[in-house]
Amino acid sequence: MGVYFDPYNGMVYAATSSSPDLLVINPGNETIVDAIPLSGNGGSPSVAFFKNYLYFTEDGPHYNDIVQVINTSSYSVVSTITVGISPYGDAYDPINGEIYVANSVSGSISLIAPTSNSVIGVVNLGSAFCSRLYYDPYVDLVYVADGISGVVIIANETILERMPVGTSCYYLAYDSFDGKFFVTNELSNSVTEFLPNLTGTPLATNTTTTPGFGYFAFFLGGLVGSGATLAMVAAANVVWRRRGTL
Numbered sequence: 001m002g003v004y005f006d007p008y009n010g011m012v013y014a015a016t017s018s019s020p021d022l023l024v025i026n027p028g029n030e031t032i033v034d035a036i037p038l039s040g041n042g043g044s045p046s047v048a049f050f051k052n053y054l055y056f057t058e059d060g061p062h063y064n065d066i067v068q069v070i071n072t073s074s075y076s077v078v079s080t081i082t083v084g085i086s087p088y089g090d091a092y093d094p095i096n097g098e099i100y101v102a103n104s105v106s107g108s109i110s111l112i113a114p115t116s117n118s119v120i121g122v123v124n125l126g127s128a129f130c131s132r133l134y135y136d137p138y139v140d141l142v143y144v145a146d147g148i149s150g151v152v153i154i155a156n157e158t159i160l161e162r163m164p165v166g167t168s169c170y171y172l173a174y175d176s177f178d179g180k181f182f183v184t185n186e187l188s189n190s191v192t193e194f195l196p197n198l199t200g201t202p203l204a205t206n207t208t209t210t211p212g213f214g215y216f217a218f219f220l221g222g223l224v225g226s227g228a229t230l231a232m233v234a235a236a237n238v239v240w241r242r243r244g245t246l
Contacts, residue, residue, distance in 0.1 A: 002015050002045045005027075013054065021036060022038055023035055039066070044058065046090050053069055053078075054072050067112065068080050084105070085103055086105040086106070087102065088132065089102045089145075090133070093142070098111050107130060107146075108123060108124050123159070128148065129148050131145050131147065141155050141196075143181065145172040149162045165183050166187075167186075167188035
């Protein structure tokens with residue numbers, strides 16, 4: 001499941017594992033204004049926004065190789081794009097005008113041109129199990145959480161670096177207040193934080209091990225990574241609990 005804020009129209013979108021519909025919520029009056037039927041249900045959703053379009057991915061069995069394009073004015077699916085197997089996360093790059101999709105089972109990143117809704121390139125990571133990704137507009141880099149090789153840093157469709165973190169990193173989130181990235185590592189029960197510099201090479205990393213906490217951080221990290229305004233409380237809880245003050 002996931003909750004996402006649309007910066008273009010101010011609506012909130014909610015996906016649940018129990019329903020094939022994507023709910024549209026007006027945060028002003030806290031009402032559900034529409035339910036968008038999608039092709040099945042199940043997995044971990046992610047969205048990317050481009051103008052009045054929403055690009056929806058989910059790694060469940062019914063979403064094993066497609067991105068669904070939703071018109072946020074009519075609240076309807078207007079296109080489907082075939083990508084790699086099990087698309088797990090996506091992000092929009094406003095500089096290059098492309099959408100990046102992390103394909104977990106294929107171990108690749110698909111590049112989509114939103115003007116044509118077609119795949120225009122693929123970056124092969126060399127290993128499966130990539131999940132969430134984040135585009136950093138300040139340095140024009142893409143950070144990918146890869147459960148096998150750590151955080152993969154990509155620029156201009158080229159892998160610049162592979163940064164080891166904890167075991168089986170799943171989610172990656174950016175804290176715009178501190179300027180730090182947080183990576184949740186499920187199997188090592190830890191959270192790794194790193195501070196990038198303007199060249200894209202991480203300046204320093206710090207891994208905090210929290211027994212029995214890895215999966216919880218993994219879940220909340222997903223909410224942080226969605227960019228939803230309503231998830232800011234969850235973001236604070238991740239840092240708060242990680243520092244042992246809650």
